[in-house]
Structures are given as structure tokens and as C-alpha cells.
Amino acid sequence: LSDDHKSEIQEQLSGFSERFDALLLKIKDTRFQIRSVENPEGIFDLPLNGRMLLIVRDIMQTGLSFDDFLRMTYLLFWGTLEPSLAEARRIISEELKSEISDLFDDLKLDVRELAEHDPAFPMASANITDASVDVQRSIDAASAWFVKPEGQQAVHNFTLNQSLEIAVASALKSHRAFKPEIDLKVSGNVNLQAPDLLLVTDAIFIALDNVKTHCGIKRDVKVSIRCDVDERENVLRLLVGNSVSPSTRNGTSEGKLEQIRAHIAAGNIGKRARKEGGSGFLKLAAALRHSPGGELQFGFLSDHEFQLSVKLKPTEFTVAVIQAR
Amino acid sequence: MYILLVEDEDPKRRHIATFISEIAPTAVLQVARSVRSALDRFEDGVPDVVLLDMSLPTFDVGGNEGGGRPQGFGGLELMRNMELEGIECPVVVITGYDAFTKLGGQMNLDALNAQLSEAHPKIFKALFHYNSAYGDWQEKVRSILIDLGVISENPAG
Numbered sequence: 001l002s003d004d005h006k007s008e009i010q011e012q013l014s015g016f017s018e019r020f021d022a023l024l025l026k027i028k029d030t031r032f033q034i035r036s037v038e039n040p041e042g043i044f045d046l047p048l049n050g051r052m053l054l055i056v057r058d059i060m061q062t063g064l065s066f067d068d069f070l071r072m073t074y075l076l077f078w079g080t081l082e083p084s085l086a087e088a089r090r091i092i093s094e095e096l097k098s099e100i101s102d103l104f105d106d107l108k109l110d111v112r113e114l115a116e117h118d119p120a121f122p123m124a125s126a127n128i129t130d131a132s133v134d135v136q137r138s139i140d141a142a143s144a145w146f147v148k149p150e151g152q153q154a155v156h157n158f159t160l161n162q163s164l165e166i167a168v169a170s171a172l173k174s175h176r177a178f179k180p181e182i183d184l185k186v187s188g189n190v191n192l193q194a195p196d197l198l199l200v201t202d203a204i205f206i207a208l209d210n211v212k213t214h215c216g217i218k219r220d221v222k223v224s225i226r227c228d229v230d231e232r233e234n235v236l237r238l239l240v241g242n243s244v245s246p247s248t249r250n251g252t253s254e255g256k257l258e259q260i261r262a263h264i265a266a267g268n269i270g271k272r273a274r275k276e277g278g279s280g281f282l283k284l285a286a287a288l289r290h291s292p293g294g295e296l297q298f299g300f301l302s303d304h305e306f307q308l309s310v311k312l313k314p315t316e317f318t319v320a321v322i323q324a325r
Numbered sequence: 326m327y328i329l330l331v332e333d334e335d336p337k338r339r340h341i342a343t344f345i346s347e348i349a350p351t352a353v354l355q356v357a358r359s360v361r362s363a364l365d366r367f368e369d370g371v372p373d374v375v376l377l378d379m380s381l382p383t384f385d386v387g388g389n390e391g392g393g394r395p396q397g398f399g400g401l402e403l404m405r406n407m408e409l410e411g412i413e414c415p416v417v418v419i420t421g422y423d424a425f426t427k428l429g430g431q432m433n434l435d436a437l438n439a440q441l442s443e444a445h446p447k448i449f450k451a452l453f454h455y456n457s458a459y460g461d462w463q464e465k466v467r468s469i470l471i472d473l474g475v476i477s478e479n480p481a482g
Contacts, residue, residue, distance in 0.1 A: 097335055101337070102457050105421075105456045108423075122423045122431055122433050123426075126425065133334065
């Protein structure tokens with residue numbers, strides 16, 4: 001290699017280092033932050049709002065001891081934080097890993113252009129590939145930092161009946177003036193952990209919120225809630241159906257629903273989920289994205305009926321079980 | 326059509342899988358991340374083609390576990406095992422390396438290509454260099470899959 005080419009390679013390596021550092025800094029400074037006005041792209045969010053307090057209150061009414069209550073608040077804390085942790089793991093192991101791998105590939109290409117015919121090039125290129133693989137393995141290790149600590153994984157379970165009762169009671173308390181006729185039927189012998197309970201309460205809250213806001217009926221609104229479990233597939237199915245005024249189903253409402261379905265299908269739900277402010281379906285889709293096997297469907301069954309369908313795989317029980325009394 | 330992609334590096338695997346889904350949208354693409362998991366896949370059926378990385382760990386890496394450091398020639402081990410077990414299906418090697426270290430020396434891709442052709446004449450079909458920054462490998466993979474009859478020239482096929 002000529003001295004000029006050696007200098008150019010040195011510059012390539014320096015440029016690579018700068019881009020590598022800049023990429024890490026950008027992700028750290030914009031994404032790995034607590035979400036706030038200053039950091040709107042921040043992924044860490046802990047929505048401990050009034051509705052969460054209502055859920056905690058209803059959980060307490062299942063007859064917990066004070067120790068159980070403390071344990072439960074820890075579990076709810078981690079359950080509420082889990083979507084942020086899952087997003088952190090996804091950013092690290094998908095976005096960051098891909099971008100870093102591309103940086104290494106670009107570097108190999110740049111060095112190849114200058115030194116392809118140098119006898120040392122094949123080993124230099126192999127060493128760059130080795131470094132890329134090593135960094136990707138380190139990234140995998142960093143992703144594991146965002147798994148909740150073992151000590152907090154102690155399990156408190158809720159029966160399906162308790163879960164649905166808590167979800168319906170806390171949702172109705174958030175809508176005091178709203179008194180639909182609710183027909184609740186639950187079947188299935190499965191217990192839910194805190195993160196799944198939060199998903200179910202979210203689904204019921206969003207479903208009832210939509211019924212109240214969009215059904216077009218002032219009185220005697222009928223809501224049917226069915227929850228069962230496909231034990232063979234370990235899938236929890238939640239169906240919320242409600243009566244609607246015939247005028248509710250029209251081109252505008254169908255168009256909006258189709259638009260929301262398109263956003264969900266395209267995975268375009270992160271930022272929109274926080275901004276949508278309409279149906280809440282994008283928020284629910286965003287939460288279900290972190291649940292293996294999570295699935296969301298919604299739409300008019302007829303001019304008189306709307307239905308929301310949620311499927312999720314309840315978290316496997318792997319740690320000591322403490323039954324709710 | 327059934328294509329088995331054996332690749333442990335996530336971004337490279339995603340690039341190749343995306344490309345395969347574009348040129349062979351109806352093919353069933355299975356993925357294995359290690360030598361052992363690839364061998365397990367053969368129990369489900371023999372693929373029409375194996376797209377194989379050369380540097381692979383012995384076992385899958387899961388959670389915080391290690392799957393073993395990638396072996397320089399994990400791909401070679403898989404081909405040896407395929408022949409030992411009488412699995413005959415075409416293998417196309419796609420590697421991100423320009424050269425490999427062997428017995429303290431180095432082996433470039435031409436030498437590796439020659440070695441694989443000689444050692445595994447029945448199953449080894451081609452070796453391509455992969456770099457996400459350019460698309461040479463895509464055209465080469467597409468071309469060999471057409472030659473092998475795995476896909477047709479019509480992308481919809």
C-alpha cells in the first residue's frame with residue numbers, strides 16, 4: 001500500500017469510530033430516556049395515573065394481606081414498565097444491531113476499495129468481520145440488561161374471573177356517568193400474572209371507553225363480554241360486543257377503522273399510539289405487540305353491533321405461585 | 326419449495342430472509358441459527374436448498390446463554406454431518422468473510438470454494454461473499470436458485 005492509501009485507511013477507521021460513537025450517543029440521548037416534553041422520543045414511560053390507582057384498589061378488594069399488597073405493587077410496577085423494557089430490547093437487538101452491522105460492512109467496503117489487492121487485505125477484512133460479530137454479541141448481552149431482575153419475578157396470580165371483575169370494575173369507575181348493561185361470562189381454568197392482568201384491564205377500559213364515546217346510544221347500552229381460554233394453544237380470548245345506533249356505522253367510521261387497521265398492519269403504532277386519542281386501538285395494539293401471540297381485531301358485525309376481539313398468550317408460570325385469596 | 330437458511334448473525338439473516346421472500350414469495354423459509362438446530366431441522370424434511378453461513382456456533386444462543394463461540398468452519402461441520410447422515414440437498418454458502426484462518430495460515434474464498442467443491446461434490450453448489458452495502462450477492466443467489474430449479478425466472482414463481 002502506498003503511504004497515501006495507508007493514510008486514507010487511517011481516515012476511514014477514524015470516520016468509522018466517529019460514526020460508531022455517534023450512533024450509540026444518538027440512541028442513548030434520544031431513545032434511552034424517560035419520555036418527557038424534552039425527550040419525546042424517550043422510550044421509558046411509567047403511566048401511574050388515576051386509572052392505575054383504581055386497578056390497585058380493586059385488586060386490594062380481592063382480600064390481599066399487606067405483604068401481598070406490597071408484593072403486588074412491585075409486580076404492577078414491573079408490569080407497567082415491561083412495554084418500555086421490551087421496546088428497549090427491541091431497539092438494541094434489532095435497530096442498533098442492524099445499524100452497527102451496516103457500519104462494519106461499509107467499513108469493509110471502504111477498505112476493500114483501497115486495499116483489495118494488498119496481501120494483508122483478506123485478513124484485515126476477516127478481522128473487521130470478527131469485530132462486527134463480537135460487537136453484536138456484546139449488544140445481545142446489553143439487551144439482557146433490560147430484562148426485569150429475577151428477584152422481582154415472584155408471581156402473584158389472579159383467576160380469570162378475578163381479572164375480568166377487576167378490569168370491568170376499574171373501567172366503570174373511570175366512567176362514572178356511564179352505566180351500560182354488562183353481560184359478563186368467563187370460562188377457563190387459567191390464572192393471570194400482573195402484566196397480563198394489565199393488558200386485560202387496558203382492553204376492557206378501551207372497549208368500554210369506545211362504547212361510551214362512539215356507540216351513538218344514550219341509554220340501555222348493552223355490552224357483552226366473553227372471555228375464555230384455548231388451553232391447548234394457551235391463548236386467552238376476549239370478546240367485547242356492544243350495541244350501536246344504526247347511524248354509527250357509516251363511511252367515515254368505517255374509513256377511520258380501516259385507517260387504524262392499516263397503521264397496525266404496517267407496525268406504525270409507536271408514536272401514533274400516543275397521539276391517536278380516538279379509539280385507543282393503536283395503544284392496545286402497541287401493548288399487545290409485546291405479548292407473544294397478541295392479536296387485535298375490531299369492527300362492525302352488523303349495523304347494530306360492534307365487536308372488539310383480543311387474543312394473548314398468558315405468561316407461563318415459572319416461579320413460585322402465590323394464589324390470590 | 327422449502328428453503329433452509331442457516332445463519333446466526335441477526336442482521337444478515339434478516340437481509341437474506343427479506344430477499345428470499347421477495348424472489349420466492351411462495352417458498353417456505355425455515356431458519357436455523359446453529360449447526361445443531363440445522364441438523365434438527367432436517368428431521369422435519371429435506372429442504373430444496375440450504376443457504377449456509379460458514380462461521381456458526383454449535384448450539385443456538387438463547388437468552389443469556391452462550392451457544393459456543395462461532396466456529397470458523399461451523400458450516401463445514403454441517404456439510405460433513407449432512408453427508409454422514411445421507412442428506413442430499415444443494416448447499417449454497419453465503420459468507421461475510423473474505424478469508425478464513427486455518428492452521429495459522431489464511432484461506433481466501435477461492436481456496437475455500439475449491440476445497441468445498443472437492444470435499445462435498447454432491448451437495449456443495451456455490452460460495453458467495455455477502456456484504457449488506459452492495460447487492461452482488463443477491464443477484465448471485467437469485468441466479469443459483471434459478472439454476473437449481475428452486476425458483477423460476479418469474480419473481481412471482
